[in-house]
Amino acid sequence: MKRQELYVQMISEIANFLLNGNPRKMVISLHQEADGFHIAAIDDRPRTDKEIKDLRESLMVQQRPELAAYYGTMMGHDLLGSARLDIIGMQIKGVKVEPIPEGGVMINLWVGSEGFDPKMFTLSQGQ
Protein backbone atom coordinates (compact mmCIF):
# COMPACT_ATOMS: atom_id res chain seq x y z
CA MET A 1 0.00 0.00 0.00
CA LYS A 2 2.81 2.35 0.94
CA ARG A 3 4.56 1.68 -2.34
CA GLN A 4 1.32 2.03 -4.30
CA GLU A 5 0.92 5.51 -2.89
CA LEU A 6 4.45 6.38 -4.00
CA TYR A 7 3.74 5.14 -7.55
CA VAL A 8 0.63 7.29 -7.77
CA GLN A 9 2.37 10.38 -6.42
CA MET A 10 5.42 10.05 -8.63
CA ILE A 11 3.43 9.28 -11.78
CA SER A 12 1.11 12.18 -11.00
CA GLU A 13 3.99 14.66 -10.59
CA ILE A 14 5.80 13.53 -13.74
CA ALA A 15 2.51 13.57 -15.70
CA ASN A 16 1.86 17.08 -14.39
CA PHE A 17 5.25 18.15 -15.67
CA LEU A 18 4.83 16.61 -19.11
CA LEU A 19 1.26 17.88 -19.51
CA ASN A 20 2.40 21.43 -18.70
CA GLY A 21 4.22 21.25 -22.06
CA ASN A 22 0.91 20.41 -23.80
CA PRO A 23 2.09 17.30 -25.70
CA ARG A 24 -0.08 15.48 -28.24
CA LYS A 25 1.05 12.12 -26.87
CA MET A 26 2.26 10.96 -23.47
CA VAL A 27 3.11 7.42 -22.28
CA ILE A 28 4.07 6.45 -18.76
CA SER A 29 5.06 2.89 -17.84
CA LEU A 30 5.88 1.26 -14.53
CA HIS A 31 8.08 -1.82 -14.00
CA GLN A 32 8.21 -3.32 -10.51
CA GLU A 33 10.81 -5.44 -8.76
CA ALA A 34 10.97 -6.67 -5.20
CA ASP A 35 13.32 -3.96 -4.01
CA GLY A 36 12.58 -1.12 -6.40
CA PHE A 37 10.79 0.10 -9.48
CA HIS A 38 11.38 1.89 -12.76
CA ILE A 39 9.16 4.57 -14.27
CA ALA A 40 9.59 5.55 -17.90
CA ALA A 41 7.79 8.61 -19.23
CA ILE A 42 7.73 9.69 -22.87
CA ASP A 43 6.12 12.62 -24.62
CA ASP A 44 6.26 14.02 -28.14
CA ARG A 45 6.94 17.67 -27.41
CA PRO A 46 10.21 18.74 -29.04
CA ARG A 47 12.65 20.34 -26.59
CA THR A 48 15.81 22.37 -27.01
CA ASP A 49 19.15 21.08 -25.69
CA LYS A 50 18.95 23.64 -22.90
CA GLU A 51 15.48 22.47 -21.87
CA ILE A 52 16.74 18.89 -21.69
CA LYS A 53 19.79 19.97 -19.71
CA ASP A 54 17.59 21.89 -17.23
CA LEU A 55 15.25 18.91 -16.95
CA ARG A 56 18.18 16.60 -16.24
CA GLU A 57 19.63 18.97 -13.64
CA SER A 58 16.28 19.30 -11.85
CA LEU A 59 16.03 15.53 -11.53
CA MET A 60 19.67 14.92 -10.70
CA VAL A 61 19.67 16.65 -7.30
CA GLN A 62 21.35 14.55 -4.66
CA GLN A 63 19.23 12.28 -2.47
CA ARG A 64 17.92 14.26 0.50
CA PRO A 65 16.15 11.94 2.95
CA GLU A 66 15.33 14.74 5.39
CA LEU A 67 13.57 16.70 2.62
CA ALA A 68 12.09 13.66 0.87
CA ALA A 69 10.36 12.24 3.97
CA TYR A 70 8.80 15.61 4.80
CA TYR A 71 8.39 17.90 1.81
CA GLY A 72 8.47 14.97 -0.60
CA THR A 73 5.00 14.03 0.64
CA MET A 74 3.66 16.96 -1.43
CA MET A 75 4.69 15.11 -4.58
CA GLY A 76 1.73 14.50 -6.88
CA HIS A 77 -0.77 16.05 -4.48
CA ASP A 78 -0.25 19.68 -5.15
CA LEU A 79 -0.68 20.46 -8.78
CA LEU A 80 -1.11 24.21 -8.42
CA GLY A 81 1.87 26.16 -9.74
CA SER A 82 4.76 24.74 -11.70
CA ALA A 83 5.63 21.02 -11.51
CA ARG A 84 8.52 20.31 -9.18
CA LEU A 85 10.93 17.81 -10.58
CA ASP A 86 13.38 18.44 -7.75
CA ILE A 87 10.90 16.80 -5.34
CA ILE A 88 11.10 13.70 -7.52
CA GLY A 89 14.86 14.07 -7.84
CA MET A 90 15.48 13.95 -4.09
CA GLN A 91 13.74 10.56 -3.85
CA ILE A 92 15.15 8.59 -6.75
CA LYS A 93 18.18 6.33 -7.09
CA GLY A 94 18.88 6.84 -10.78
CA VAL A 95 17.76 8.99 -13.68
CA LYS A 96 18.28 9.11 -17.41
CA VAL A 97 16.86 11.86 -19.62
CA GLU A 98 17.29 11.76 -23.37
CA PRO A 99 15.62 13.14 -26.49
CA ILE A 100 13.92 10.55 -28.66
CA PRO A 101 14.31 10.47 -32.45
CA GLU A 102 10.60 11.11 -33.06
CA GLY A 103 10.86 14.35 -31.06
CA GLY A 104 10.00 14.69 -27.40
CA VAL A 105 11.81 13.29 -24.42
CA MET A 106 12.16 10.01 -22.52
CA ILE A 107 12.61 10.21 -18.75
CA ASN A 108 13.72 7.08 -16.88
CA LEU A 109 13.49 7.05 -13.10
CA TRP A 110 14.69 4.29 -10.77
CA VAL A 111 13.46 4.20 -7.20
CA GLY A 112 14.27 1.71 -4.47
CA SER A 113 15.33 1.02 -0.92
CA GLU A 114 18.81 1.77 0.39
CA GLY A 115 20.23 -1.46 -0.98
CA PHE A 116 18.72 -0.95 -4.42
CA ASP A 117 21.09 -0.55 -7.35
CA PRO A 118 19.47 0.71 -10.57
CA LYS A 119 22.20 -0.99 -12.61
CA MET A 120 20.99 -4.36 -11.36
CA PHE A 121 17.44 -3.73 -12.51
CA THR A 122 16.52 -6.76 -14.57
CA LEU A 123 14.21 -5.12 -17.10
CA SER A 124 15.96 -3.13 -19.77
CA GLN A 125 14.69 0.34 -20.55
CA GLY A 126 13.24 -0.68 -23.85
CA GLN A 127 10.98 -3.36 -22.39
Place this chain on the structure above:
Amino acid sequence: MLKARLLRFYLLAVLAVLLVGGILDQGLVPAFAGFIRLQVTPARLVSDFIAIEGVGSTFFNVAAVGLLGVGFLGLVGLDLSGAALAALFTMMGFAFFGKTVFNCVPIIIGVSISALIVRKKPRDYSLIAMFGTAMGPLITFIAFELGLPKEYALPGSFLIGILVGIAMPPIAIAMLRLHQGYNLYNVGLTAGFLGLFTASISHSAGADILLRTTWGTDYYLSTVIIVPLLSLLALAAAFGTRGRALRSTILGVFNDQKAILALTGRLPSDFADRISTRGALLNSGLMGLLYWCMMLVIGAPFNGPVLGGLFTIMGFSFFGKHPKNTIPVVIGILLAILLFDKNMLAPAPLLAILFGTALAPLAGEFGPVIGIVAGFLHMVLVERTGVWHGGMDLYNNGFAAGLTATLIVSIIDWYKSQSNR
Protein backbone atom coordinates in the same frame (compact mmCIF):
# COMPACT_ATOMS: atom_id res chain seq x y z
CA MET B 1 31.65 18.89 0.25
CA LEU B 2 32.80 22.46 -0.38
CA LYS B 3 29.21 23.49 0.26
CA ALA B 4 29.06 21.86 3.68
CA ARG B 5 32.53 23.16 4.60
CA LEU B 6 31.62 26.74 3.74
CA LEU B 7 28.35 26.51 5.67
CA ARG B 8 30.13 24.91 8.64
CA PHE B 9 32.67 27.73 8.69
CA TYR B 10 29.89 30.31 8.60
CA LEU B 11 27.85 28.62 11.33
CA LEU B 12 30.87 28.20 13.61
CA ALA B 13 31.65 31.89 13.16
CA VAL B 14 28.04 32.79 14.08
CA LEU B 15 28.18 30.64 17.24
CA ALA B 16 31.57 32.09 18.20
CA VAL B 17 30.29 35.67 17.78
CA LEU B 18 27.31 34.88 20.04
CA LEU B 19 29.45 33.29 22.77
CA VAL B 20 32.13 35.99 22.72
CA GLY B 21 29.43 38.68 22.56
CA GLY B 22 27.72 37.13 25.59
CA ILE B 23 30.95 37.07 27.61
CA LEU B 24 31.88 40.63 26.63
CA ASP B 25 28.43 41.94 27.50
CA GLN B 26 27.78 40.36 30.89
CA GLY B 27 30.89 38.44 31.86
CA LEU B 28 31.22 34.66 31.77
CA VAL B 29 29.81 33.73 35.19
CA PRO B 30 26.82 36.14 35.30
CA ALA B 31 25.92 35.31 31.70
CA PHE B 32 26.05 31.60 32.45
CA ALA B 33 24.00 32.01 35.63
CA GLY B 34 21.36 33.94 33.67
CA PHE B 35 21.40 31.27 30.98
CA ILE B 36 20.61 28.63 33.62
CA ARG B 37 17.76 30.75 35.00
CA LEU B 38 16.32 31.12 31.49
CA GLN B 39 15.84 27.34 31.36
CA VAL B 40 13.20 27.63 34.10
CA THR B 41 11.65 30.89 32.91
CA PRO B 42 8.11 30.91 31.41
CA ALA B 43 8.56 31.04 27.66
CA ARG B 44 5.17 31.63 26.12
CA LEU B 45 4.66 34.38 23.56
CA VAL B 46 5.95 37.03 23.99
CA SER B 47 8.79 36.47 26.50
CA ASP B 48 11.71 38.67 25.58
CA PHE B 49 14.68 36.89 27.18
CA ILE B 50 16.89 39.97 26.76
CA ALA B 51 14.47 41.98 28.92
CA ILE B 52 14.29 39.13 31.44
CA GLU B 53 17.93 38.05 31.87
CA GLY B 54 20.02 40.48 29.82
CA VAL B 55 21.96 40.32 26.58
CA GLY B 56 24.82 38.02 27.61
CA SER B 57 22.60 35.29 29.06
CA THR B 58 20.34 35.42 26.01
CA PHE B 59 23.28 35.18 23.61
CA PHE B 60 24.43 32.12 25.59
CA ASN B 61 20.95 30.61 25.29
CA VAL B 62 20.90 31.28 21.55
CA ALA B 63 24.32 29.68 21.10
CA ALA B 64 23.35 26.70 23.29
CA VAL B 65 20.15 26.07 21.32
CA GLY B 66 22.17 26.39 18.11
CA LEU B 67 24.70 23.87 19.41
CA LEU B 68 21.85 21.54 20.35
CA GLY B 69 20.66 21.71 16.75
CA VAL B 70 24.16 21.13 15.38
CA GLY B 71 24.64 18.20 17.78
CA PHE B 72 21.33 16.68 16.69
CA LEU B 73 22.27 17.00 13.01
CA GLY B 74 25.60 15.31 13.77
CA LEU B 75 23.87 12.55 15.73
CA VAL B 76 21.51 11.70 12.87
CA GLY B 77 24.31 11.95 10.32
CA LEU B 78 23.22 14.98 8.30
CA ASP B 79 25.56 17.57 6.91
CA LEU B 80 24.75 21.25 6.72
CA SER B 81 22.52 22.38 3.86
CA GLY B 82 20.31 25.36 3.13
CA ALA B 83 17.35 23.61 4.77
CA ALA B 84 19.41 22.71 7.85
CA LEU B 85 20.63 26.31 8.19
CA ALA B 86 17.03 27.56 7.95
CA ALA B 87 16.10 25.20 10.80
CA LEU B 88 19.16 26.14 12.88
CA PHE B 89 18.66 29.90 12.45
CA THR B 90 14.97 29.50 13.31
CA MET B 91 15.89 27.57 16.47
CA MET B 92 18.47 30.21 17.39
CA GLY B 93 16.16 33.09 16.52
CA PHE B 94 13.42 31.84 18.79
CA ALA B 95 15.96 31.23 21.56
CA PHE B 96 15.90 35.02 21.94
CA PHE B 97 12.29 34.74 23.10
CA GLY B 98 11.02 31.30 24.06
CA LYS B 99 13.21 28.35 23.14
CA THR B 100 15.62 26.92 25.66
CA VAL B 101 17.69 23.75 25.67
CA PHE B 102 15.33 22.40 28.32
CA ASN B 103 12.14 22.88 26.31
CA CYS B 104 13.60 21.81 22.93
CA VAL B 105 14.99 18.40 23.93
CA PRO B 106 11.71 16.50 24.62
CA ILE B 107 10.21 17.54 21.28
CA ILE B 108 13.31 16.47 19.35
CA ILE B 109 13.17 13.10 21.15
CA GLY B 110 9.43 12.76 20.44
CA VAL B 111 9.77 13.46 16.71
CA SER B 112 12.67 10.97 16.52
CA ILE B 113 10.48 8.33 18.21
CA SER B 114 7.76 9.11 15.69
CA ALA B 115 10.22 8.35 12.86
CA LEU B 116 11.10 5.02 14.46
CA ILE B 117 7.41 4.13 14.88
CA VAL B 118 6.93 4.25 11.10
CA ARG B 119 10.27 2.47 10.47
CA LYS B 120 12.07 5.56 9.26
CA LYS B 121 15.30 6.98 10.56
CA PRO B 122 15.29 10.00 12.91
CA ARG B 123 17.31 11.70 10.16
CA ASP B 124 14.23 11.57 7.90
CA TYR B 125 12.20 13.75 10.27
CA SER B 126 15.12 15.86 11.48
CA LEU B 127 13.73 19.10 9.99
CA ILE B 128 10.35 18.53 11.66
CA ALA B 129 12.18 17.86 14.93
CA MET B 130 14.15 21.08 14.72
CA PHE B 131 11.30 23.30 13.55
CA GLY B 132 8.96 21.46 15.95
CA THR B 133 10.69 23.01 18.95
CA ALA B 134 8.14 25.81 18.40
CA MET B 135 6.02 23.99 20.99
CA GLY B 136 8.73 24.45 23.64
CA PRO B 137 6.68 26.89 25.75
CA LEU B 138 4.16 24.12 26.45
CA ILE B 139 6.88 22.16 28.26
CA THR B 140 8.03 25.16 30.28
CA PHE B 141 4.39 25.97 31.04
CA ILE B 142 3.70 22.51 32.48
CA ALA B 143 7.00 22.39 34.34
CA PHE B 144 7.08 25.85 35.88
CA GLU B 145 3.80 27.72 35.42
CA LEU B 146 1.02 25.26 36.11
CA GLY B 147 1.79 25.00 39.80
CA LEU B 148 2.12 21.22 39.88
CA PRO B 149 4.32 19.57 42.55
CA LYS B 150 7.92 19.39 41.30
CA GLU B 151 8.08 15.60 41.36
CA TYR B 152 5.22 15.49 38.82
CA ALA B 153 5.88 18.72 36.94
CA LEU B 154 9.31 17.95 35.52
CA PRO B 155 8.74 14.35 34.33
CA GLY B 156 5.19 15.27 33.27
CA SER B 157 6.38 18.17 31.13
CA PHE B 158 9.06 16.02 29.56
CA LEU B 159 6.57 13.24 28.81
CA ILE B 160 4.02 15.61 27.28
CA GLY B 161 6.79 17.20 25.22
CA ILE B 162 7.69 13.77 23.86
CA LEU B 163 4.03 13.02 23.08
CA VAL B 164 3.67 16.35 21.26
CA GLY B 165 6.82 15.49 19.30
CA ILE B 166 5.38 12.11 18.34
CA ALA B 167 2.20 13.80 17.06
CA MET B 168 4.10 16.45 15.12
CA PRO B 169 5.14 14.64 11.87
CA PRO B 170 1.71 13.35 10.77
CA ILE B 171 0.15 16.74 11.38
CA ALA B 172 3.03 18.62 9.73
CA ILE B 173 2.71 16.46 6.63
CA ALA B 174 -1.08 16.93 6.50
CA MET B 175 -0.71 20.71 6.93
CA LEU B 176 1.72 20.89 4.00
CA ARG B 177 -1.05 19.66 1.74
CA LEU B 178 -3.39 22.43 2.92
CA HIS B 179 -1.22 25.30 1.72
CA GLN B 180 0.80 23.25 -0.81
CA GLY B 181 4.17 24.62 0.25
CA TYR B 182 3.26 28.31 0.05
CA ASN B 183 3.79 28.94 3.79
CA LEU B 184 7.47 28.61 4.64
CA TYR B 185 6.71 28.11 8.36
CA ASN B 186 4.66 24.94 7.96
CA VAL B 187 5.46 23.78 11.48
CA GLY B 188 4.01 27.09 12.70
CA LEU B 189 0.66 26.02 11.28
CA THR B 190 1.18 22.55 12.76
CA ALA B 191 2.08 23.84 16.21
CA GLY B 192 -0.79 26.33 16.13
CA PHE B 193 -3.19 23.51 15.30
CA LEU B 194 -1.82 21.41 18.15
CA GLY B 195 -1.79 24.48 20.40
CA LEU B 196 -5.54 24.93 19.85
CA PHE B 197 -6.10 21.55 21.47
CA THR B 198 -3.61 21.97 24.31
CA ALA B 199 -4.99 25.43 25.16
CA SER B 200 -8.56 24.08 25.02
CA ILE B 201 -7.69 21.14 27.28
CA SER B 202 -6.04 23.57 29.67
CA HIS B 203 -9.15 25.80 29.57
CA SER B 204 -11.44 22.84 30.26
CA ALA B 205 -9.28 21.91 33.24
CA GLY B 206 -9.80 25.41 34.60
CA ALA B 207 -6.31 26.69 33.83
CA ASP B 208 -6.87 29.49 31.35
CA ILE B 209 -3.76 30.56 29.52
CA LEU B 210 -3.35 34.28 29.10
CA LEU B 211 -0.82 35.73 26.69
CA ARG B 212 2.35 37.20 28.22
CA THR B 213 3.98 40.34 26.94
CA THR B 214 7.52 40.92 28.10
CA TRP B 215 8.77 43.31 25.45
CA GLY B 216 12.06 45.12 26.00
CA THR B 217 12.67 48.58 24.65
CA ASP B 218 16.11 49.26 26.15
CA TYR B 219 19.01 50.09 23.88
CA TYR B 220 22.09 47.84 23.82
CA LEU B 221 24.87 48.35 21.30
CA SER B 222 25.49 44.59 21.08
CA THR B 223 21.90 43.82 20.04
CA VAL B 224 21.96 46.57 17.42
CA ILE B 225 25.17 45.40 15.77
CA ILE B 226 24.77 41.61 15.98
CA VAL B 227 22.70 41.19 12.79
CA PRO B 228 24.82 43.42 10.51
CA LEU B 229 27.90 41.69 11.92
CA LEU B 230 26.53 38.23 11.05
CA SER B 231 25.35 39.53 7.67
CA LEU B 232 28.85 40.79 6.91
CA LEU B 233 30.20 37.37 7.93
CA ALA B 234 27.82 35.79 5.39
CA LEU B 235 29.03 38.21 2.72
CA ALA B 236 32.67 37.47 3.61
CA ALA B 237 32.00 33.73 3.30
CA ALA B 238 30.22 34.33 -0.03
CA PHE B 239 33.06 36.38 -1.52
CA GLY B 240 36.00 34.49 0.01
CA THR B 241 38.25 33.84 -2.99
CA ARG B 242 40.74 31.22 -1.74
CA GLY B 243 43.15 31.86 -4.57
CA ARG B 244 40.60 32.48 -7.29
CA ALA B 245 40.38 35.75 -9.19
CA LEU B 246 38.40 38.30 -7.19
CA ARG B 247 36.57 39.72 -10.19
CA SER B 248 35.30 36.38 -11.45
CA THR B 249 34.29 35.35 -7.92
CA ILE B 250 32.27 38.52 -7.43
CA LEU B 251 30.62 38.25 -10.83
CA GLY B 252 29.84 34.57 -10.26
CA VAL B 253 28.28 35.18 -6.85
CA PHE B 254 26.13 38.05 -8.13
CA ASN B 255 24.97 35.92 -11.06
CA ASP B 256 23.97 33.24 -8.56
CA GLN B 257 22.06 35.80 -6.52
CA LYS B 258 20.27 36.84 -9.73
CA ALA B 259 19.34 33.19 -10.33
CA ILE B 260 17.99 32.94 -6.76
CA LEU B 261 15.74 35.96 -7.41
CA ALA B 262 14.14 34.02 -10.27
CA LEU B 263 13.02 31.19 -7.96
CA THR B 264 9.55 31.20 -6.41
CA GLY B 265 10.73 30.08 -2.99
CA ARG B 266 7.99 27.47 -2.67
CA LEU B 267 8.83 24.68 -0.23
CA PRO B 268 11.31 23.04 -0.55
CA SER B 269 13.64 25.55 -2.24
CA ASP B 270 17.16 24.94 -0.98
CA PHE B 271 19.04 27.82 -2.63
CA ALA B 272 22.43 26.34 -1.68
CA ASP B 273 21.54 23.14 -3.55
CA ARG B 274 19.64 24.58 -6.49
CA ILE B 275 21.87 27.55 -7.27
CA SER B 276 25.04 27.74 -5.14
CA THR B 277 26.21 28.01 -1.55
CA ARG B 278 27.93 31.32 -2.20
CA GLY B 279 24.81 32.75 -3.84
CA ALA B 280 22.73 31.61 -0.85
CA LEU B 281 25.22 33.20 1.57
CA LEU B 282 25.05 36.48 -0.36
CA ASN B 283 21.25 36.31 -0.33
CA SER B 284 21.23 35.71 3.43
CA GLY B 285 23.67 38.54 4.10
CA LEU B 286 21.73 40.98 1.91
CA MET B 287 18.39 39.99 3.45
CA GLY B 288 19.80 40.42 6.96
CA LEU B 289 21.07 43.91 6.10
CA LEU B 290 17.87 44.86 4.24
CA TYR B 291 15.50 44.01 7.08
CA TRP B 292 17.92 45.31 9.74
CA CYS B 293 17.97 48.67 7.90
CA MET B 294 14.19 48.62 7.77
CA MET B 295 13.99 48.07 11.54
CA LEU B 296 16.50 50.87 12.05
CA VAL B 297 14.54 53.29 9.83
CA ILE B 298 11.17 52.69 11.54
CA GLY B 299 12.81 52.94 14.98
CA ALA B 300 12.13 49.38 16.16
CA PRO B 301 13.74 48.22 19.39
CA PHE B 302 16.42 45.58 18.82
CA ASN B 303 14.99 43.30 21.50
CA GLY B 304 14.74 39.50 21.60
CA PRO B 305 11.69 39.04 19.35
CA VAL B 306 12.97 41.49 16.71
CA LEU B 307 16.38 39.79 16.66
CA GLY B 308 14.52 36.46 16.42
CA GLY B 309 12.68 37.75 13.37
CA LEU B 310 15.89 38.92 11.73
CA PHE B 311 17.66 35.60 12.46
CA THR B 312 14.73 33.68 10.98
CA ILE B 313 14.80 35.83 7.84
CA MET B 314 18.54 35.17 7.47
CA GLY B 315 18.00 31.43 7.91
CA PHE B 316 15.15 31.21 5.43
CA SER B 317 17.19 33.20 2.94
CA PHE B 318 18.89 29.86 2.36
CA PHE B 319 15.51 28.20 1.94
CA GLY B 320 12.85 30.25 0.19
CA LYS B 321 13.12 33.97 0.94
CA HIS B 322 14.73 36.65 -1.18
CA PRO B 323 14.10 40.38 -1.62
CA LYS B 324 11.86 39.96 -4.67
CA ASN B 325 9.38 37.58 -3.05
CA THR B 326 9.35 39.09 0.46
CA ILE B 327 8.95 42.81 -0.31
CA PRO B 328 5.39 42.55 -1.77
CA VAL B 329 4.26 40.69 1.38
CA VAL B 330 5.78 43.37 3.61
CA ILE B 331 4.06 46.08 1.52
CA GLY B 332 0.73 44.31 2.13
CA ILE B 333 1.40 44.17 5.88
CA LEU B 334 2.34 47.86 5.94
CA LEU B 335 -0.83 48.75 4.02
CA ALA B 336 -2.96 46.94 6.62
CA ILE B 337 -1.07 48.69 9.44
CA LEU B 338 -1.70 52.10 7.85
CA LEU B 339 -5.33 51.40 6.86
CA PHE B 340 -6.34 50.16 10.30
CA ASP B 341 -4.24 52.80 12.06
CA LYS B 342 -2.13 50.34 14.05
CA ASN B 343 1.05 51.21 15.89
CA MET B 344 3.83 49.84 13.72
CA LEU B 345 6.15 49.48 16.71
CA ALA B 346 3.69 47.46 18.81
CA PRO B 347 4.69 43.77 19.16
CA ALA B 348 2.10 42.21 16.81
CA PRO B 349 2.54 44.53 13.78
CA LEU B 350 6.32 44.64 14.14
CA LEU B 351 6.63 40.86 14.34
CA ALA B 352 4.17 40.50 11.45
CA ILE B 353 6.48 42.62 9.26
CA LEU B 354 9.38 40.26 9.99
CA PHE B 355 7.70 36.86 10.23
CA GLY B 356 4.92 37.52 7.68
CA THR B 357 7.61 36.99 5.04
CA ALA B 358 6.72 33.30 5.47
CA LEU B 359 4.23 34.01 2.68
CA ALA B 360 7.01 34.90 0.22
CA PRO B 361 6.35 31.89 -2.08
CA LEU B 362 2.89 33.27 -2.91
CA ALA B 363 4.48 36.44 -4.30
CA GLY B 364 7.18 34.34 -5.97
CA GLU B 365 4.74 32.06 -7.77
CA PHE B 366 1.70 34.26 -8.45
CA GLY B 367 3.23 37.75 -8.56
CA PRO B 368 3.51 40.82 -6.36
CA VAL B 369 -0.22 41.64 -6.27
CA ILE B 370 -1.05 38.29 -4.68
CA GLY B 371 1.91 38.85 -2.33
CA ILE B 372 0.47 42.20 -1.23
CA VAL B 373 -3.00 40.69 -0.71
CA ALA B 374 -1.43 37.86 1.32
CA GLY B 375 0.51 40.30 3.50
CA PHE B 376 -2.63 42.38 4.09
CA LEU B 377 -4.73 39.38 5.14
CA HIS B 378 -1.90 38.04 7.29
CA MET B 379 -1.70 41.26 9.29
CA VAL B 380 -5.44 41.24 9.87
CA LEU B 381 -5.39 37.64 11.08
CA VAL B 382 -2.20 37.41 13.13
CA GLU B 383 -3.39 39.59 16.00
CA ARG B 384 -6.18 37.13 16.76
CA THR B 385 -4.42 33.79 16.37
CA GLY B 386 -2.09 34.17 19.37
CA VAL B 387 -5.03 34.06 21.79
CA TRP B 388 -6.35 30.84 20.23
CA HIS B 389 -3.35 28.80 21.34
CA GLY B 390 -2.48 30.87 24.41
CA GLY B 391 1.00 31.65 23.14
CA MET B 392 1.99 27.97 23.17
CA ASP B 393 3.03 28.11 19.49
CA LEU B 394 6.07 30.32 19.20
CA TYR B 395 5.52 30.51 15.44
CA ASN B 396 2.24 32.39 15.76
CA ASN B 397 2.97 34.16 12.50
CA GLY B 398 3.57 30.78 10.86
CA PHE B 399 0.14 29.71 12.08
CA ALA B 400 -1.55 32.83 10.67
CA ALA B 401 0.51 32.60 7.47
CA GLY B 402 -0.57 28.97 7.03
CA LEU B 403 -4.24 29.93 7.32
CA THR B 404 -3.75 32.87 4.94
CA ALA B 405 -1.88 30.74 2.40
CA THR B 406 -4.57 28.03 2.59
CA LEU B 407 -7.28 30.59 1.86
CA ILE B 408 -5.45 32.11 -1.11
CA VAL B 409 -4.29 28.77 -2.54
CA SER B 410 -7.82 27.34 -2.29
CA ILE B 411 -9.27 30.22 -4.29
CA ILE B 412 -6.53 30.19 -6.96
CA ASP B 413 -6.70 26.40 -7.18
CA TRP B 414 -10.48 26.47 -7.59
CA TYR B 415 -10.32 29.24 -10.22
CA LYS B 416 -7.57 27.58 -12.25
CA SER B 417 -9.03 24.09 -12.16
CA GLN B 418 -12.65 25.05 -12.79
CA SER B 419 -12.12 27.75 -15.43
CA ASN B 420 -10.04 25.40 -17.58
CA ARG B 421 -12.70 22.70 -17.84
